[in-house]
Amino acid sequence: MPEPKKSTAVVLASGGMDSCVSIALACRSHDPALLHVMYGQRTEHRELMAFHAVADYYGIDRRLVIEMSHLSQIGGSALTDANIDVPKPGGAEGEIPVTYVPFRNAHLLCCAVSWAEVIGAVAVYIGAVEEDSSGYPDCRESFYQAFQSTVDTGTKTDRQIEIVRPLIDKTKSEIVQIGDGIGAPLGLTWSCYRSETEACGECDSCFLRWRGFLKAGVVDLIPYAKTPI
Amino acid sequence: MPEPKKSTAVVLASGGMDSCVSIALACRSHDPALLHVMYGQRTEHRELMAFHAVADYYGIDRRLVIEMSHLSQIGGSALTDANIDVPKPGGAEGEIPVTYVPFRNAHLLCCAVSWAEVIGAVAVYIGAVEEDSSGYPDCRESFYQAFQSTVDTGTKTDRQIEIVRPLIDKTKSEIVQIGDGIGAPLGLTWSCYRSETEACGECDSCFLRWRGFLKAGVVDLIPYAKTPI
Numbered sequence: 001m002p003e004p005k006k007s008t009a010v011v012l013a014s015g016g017m018d019s020c021v022s023i024a025l026a027c028r029s030h031d032p033a034l035l036h037v038m039y040g041q042r043t044e045h046r047e048l049m050a051f052h053a054v055a056d057y058y059g060i061d062r063r064l065v066i067e068m069s070h071l072s073q074i075g076g077s078a079l080t081d082a083n084i085d086v087p088k089p090g091g092a093e094g095e096i097p098v099t100y101v102p103f104r105n106a107h108l109l110c111c112a113v114s115w116a117e118v119i120g121a122v123a124v125y126i127g128a129v130e131e132d133s134s135g136y137p138d139c140r141e142s143f144y145q146a147f148q149s150t151v152d153t154g155t156k157t158d159r160q161i162e163i164v165r166p167l168i169d170k171t172k173s174e175i176v177q178i179g180d181g182i183g184a185p186l187g188l189t190w191s192c193y194r195s196e197t198e199a200c201g202e203c204d205s206c207f208l209r210w211r212g213f214l215k216a217g218v219v220d221l222i223p224y225a226k227t228p229i
Numbered sequence: 230m231p232e233p234k235k236s237t238a239v240v241l242a243s244g245g246m247d248s249c250v251s252i253a254l255a256c257r258s259h260d261p262a263l264l265h266v267m268y269g270q271r272t273e274h275r276e277l278m279a280f281h282a283v284a285d286y287y288g289i290d291r292r293l294v295i296e297m298s299h300l301s302q303i304g305g306s307a308l309t310d311a312n313i314d315v316p317k318p319g320g321a322e323g324e325i326p327v328t329y330v331p332f333r334n335a336h337l338l339c340c341a342v343s344w345a346e347v348i349g350a351v352a353v354y355i356g357a358v359e360e361d362s363s364g365y366p367d368c369r370e371s372f373y374q375a376f377q378s379t380v381d382t383g384t385k386t387d388r389q390i391e392i393v394r395p396l397i398d399k400t401k402s403e404i405v406q407i408g409d410g411i412g413a414p415l416g417l418t419w420s421c422y423r424s425e426t427e428a429c430g431e432c433d434s435c436f437l438r439w440r441g442f443l444k445a446g447v448v449d450l451i452p453y454a455k456t457p458i
Contacts, residue, residue, distance in 0.1 A: 064302070064303070066299040066302060067298070067299075068297060068298075068299060069296070069297075070295040070296075070297060070340055070343075071343065073293070073295060074293070074340070074343045074344050074347055075347055076343075076346065076347035096385055100385075101343075102342075102343040102346035102347055102384065102385075103339055103342050103343045103346060103380075103383055103384055104343075105383065106335075106339045106342070106379060106383055107336070107339045107340075107343070110332055110335045110336045110339055111299055111303070111336075113331075113332050113335070114299075114300065114303045114305075114330075114331040114332045114333075114336070115303050117305065117331035117332060118303055118304055118305035118331055137382070137383050137384055137385055137386065138383040138384075140382060140383070142382040143379065143382040143383040145382075146375065146378035146379040146381070146382045146383070147379050147383070149375035149378065149379075150335060150372065150375040150376050150378075150379050151332075152375070153366070153369060153371040153372040153374075153375045154332055154334065154335055154366050154367040154369070154372040154375070154376070155331065155332055155366055155367075156325055156329075156331075156366055157366065
């Protein structure tokens, strides 16, 4: 008997390891359509390359790449403004780092939800992580709960679109373990905020990734310019 | 004694009459910063012209114009897809018209909220109208209440950004009356979905505007190619 046709889910895919694991998880219950957003961040070309590499790995043809210039136009973040340096890890406890792009995940979710409405998808996956992350406000579980209500009230009522955040309460090492366990191609992903050739090993994102692999006891296949400390 | 310095509010300004009245209202309590978004809609150049004309009228220099291509890339609306005709008024009761741009107001609000975070604004004004409108889901009061929670949870917590929708429960004729009463330059605004020279007089937006002026007993100064019926 043929497998029943799966319903479509839009998966936000940055090219990083969290979204790679989200794709792997989405594949189990849905037919994924992959959405990548280039928003003028420093390493956008390397991330796009990683996005396509992961999509190719899973043989997913339905891809949408959006280029938005307004987040860098609005500014206010080290990721989108070359005049603000990407800092090394270890800011003050509870402080939001300058790599925070104001309300970024809301913009990404809006794109995913609009596309989901048009193609008839029933879910949107986002690989946001609240625990063990950089402390961005738009990575909190409470934000996703509120955004779900926004979607329920602001889209056509004939179909619900569920915002799925499968990794929200996971640590980076748990994400590495989950990904490793289900064969997600983590070596194809990119996390570094600063460099597009070798991971710098100095930014917050490199540090979180590297520590996650270390704690999980899994070898990270990407090249680092220096070992994060 | 000099007037105390007003706090800043971002006002979403499309160039239409509802946002014109919203600017007029915002001026009373805030120092407005005007945000206009071009999203590939049919009459975007005429709307931009109206936006600047209204901003000039109020002498507001702080303006941000965002061009986003992704809503037309995602498609699904007669406003952003030249292959879908803009219909005449009178669709089935309760049906969402094909001019609905999926989740559009959420995208616009996201831009306004990101900008508000960067420039330190305490409010975002949007001239959305639930009553007497086209029935778009992202014009419902419940959507704005949910979006407020999204903003509260998804932005930096040191400052609240209030989503103000001063016209949400007003009819078009009430909006004309309010605007007329406080000297809003309604004759500089543009509403037609189809034409950039004379208002077509045939689309839903022309009809709602025309009926609003008629009921309010105020003369509409813009040219119509034909009288809406």
